[in-house]
Amino acid sequence: MMSRLVLLSTLLLASPALAQSAPPKKTVLTTFTILADMARSVAGDRLNVVSLTRPGAEIHGYQFTPSDIVRAQKADLILNNGLNLELWFARFTRQLRGVPTVTLTEGIKPISIAADAYRGKPNPHAWMSPKNALIYVENIRRAFVKLDPAGAAIFNRNATRYSAEIRQVDAMLARQLATVPQNQRALVTCEGAFSYLARDYGLREFYLWPVNAEEGQGTPRQVRSVIDAVRKNRVPAVFCESTVPLSGMQQVARETGARFGGVLYVDSLTDARGPVPTYLDLLRKDAATIVKGLTGK
Missing domain, CATH: 3.40.50.1980 (Nitrogenase molybdenum iron protein domain)
Known part of the structure; x- marks a missing residue:
C-alpha cells in the first residue's frame, strides 16, 4: 500500500495537470437557437454554448422568465441578434449585473421594412443571407477571442472552416434557385x-x-x-x-x-x-x- 501511495504522489508531482482539474468552460448564452448553432460552430468544445429559447420557439415576442434571468446571470457572455428582433432584450439585460453582451448584426447593412407599422424599420432576419452570416461568424469569433484569449487559435480555425461551409451553401443555393x-x-x-x-x-x-x-x-x-x-x-x-x-x-x-x-x-x-x-x-x-x-x- 505504501509503495502505491508513493507512486501516486510521484505522478502528481511530475504532472501538475493530474493534480488539479481543468478550469470550467465559460458559458455563452444566445437569445435563440440559430445563434447558438453558429456560436457552437465557432466555439467547438472550448466553450459551453446554450440558447435561451428552445427549438421551435418564437423569438420576436418571447416572454422571459425568472429562471431565464438566473441562467443569464451565470453566463460569461450573451449574444443577441439586434435589429429589433428581440424587442424584450433591453428589459432582460436591465435585470443583469456585469454580464457582457454582443450584438451579432453589427456591421450588417439592414433592409428596411416597407409596409404597415414597421415601415422604415430594419428587417431583423439578416441571417437568412449566407453573405450576412459570414459577418455573424466574424462577430462571434472576435467576441470569443476577447472572452477567452487562450482559445483564440481554436476560434480562428473553427471560424475559417465554418465560413467556408457557409460559402459552399451560398453557392449551392444560388444554383438551386436559378433553376426556377x-x-x-x-x-x-x-x-x-x-x-x-x-x-x-x-x-x-x-x-x-x-x-x-x-x-x-x-x-x-x-x-x-x-x-x-x-x-x-x-x-x-x-x-x-x-x-x-x-x-x-x-x-x-x-x-x-x-x-x-x-x-x-x-x-x-x-x-x-x-x-x-x-x-x-x-x-x-x-x-x-x-x-x-x-x-x-
Whole structure:
C-alpha cells in the first residue's frame, strides 16, 4: 500500500495537470437557437454554448422568465441578434449585473421594412443571407477571442472552416434557385422574413405581415392584399413559416388556386430529430422547399 501511495504522489508531482482539474468552460448564452448553432460552430468544445429559447420557439415576442434571468446571470457572455428582433432584450439585460453582451448584426447593412407599422424599420432576419452570416461568424469569433484569449487559435480555425461551409451553401443555393423560371420567381410567405434571401437570389417577395407580433397578423386586409398579388403575378405556390399559424396562407392558396408549397424555417431550428437541426440545414431545406413548390418538381 505504501509503495502505491508513493507512486501516486510521484505522478502528481511530475504532472501538475493530474493534480488539479481543468478550469470550467465559460458559458455563452444566445437569445435563440440559430445563434447558438453558429456560436457552437465557432466555439467547438472550448466553450459551453446554450440558447435561451428552445427549438421551435418564437423569438420576436418571447416572454422571459425568472429562471431565464438566473441562467443569464451565470453566463460569461450573451449574444443577441439586434435589429429589433428581440424587442424584450433591453428589459432582460436591465435585470443583469456585469454580464457582457454582443450584438451579432453589427456591421450588417439592414433592409428596411416597407409596409404597415414597421415601415422604415430594419428587417431583423439578416441571417437568412449566407453573405450576412459570414459577418455573424466574424462577430462571434472576435467576441470569443476577447472572452477567452487562450482559445483564440481554436476560434480562428473553427471560424475559417465554418465560413467556408457557409460559402459552399451560398453557392449551392444560388444554383438551386436559378433553376426556377423567371416568371415564377416570386416568394410568398406569412412573415416578411425572407427579404435578404430574396435579394441575394433574385426573387420577388410578398408576405401577409412584415414581422411576427401578437397583434396584426393575418388580418383580412393583409390576406386580401396577398390574394390580389398572387393572382396578378400568377404565383404558382405560397409558403408559411414553422413558428406561426398556417391558416391565413392556406386561405390564400384556396382562393387563388396556388399550391401550398410547404413550411419554411426562419426563426428557429428544430431539435436533432427534426429537419433543420443546424443553420446550414435550415438554408438547404428552405431552398429545396422553395424550388419544389415553385416548379412542382
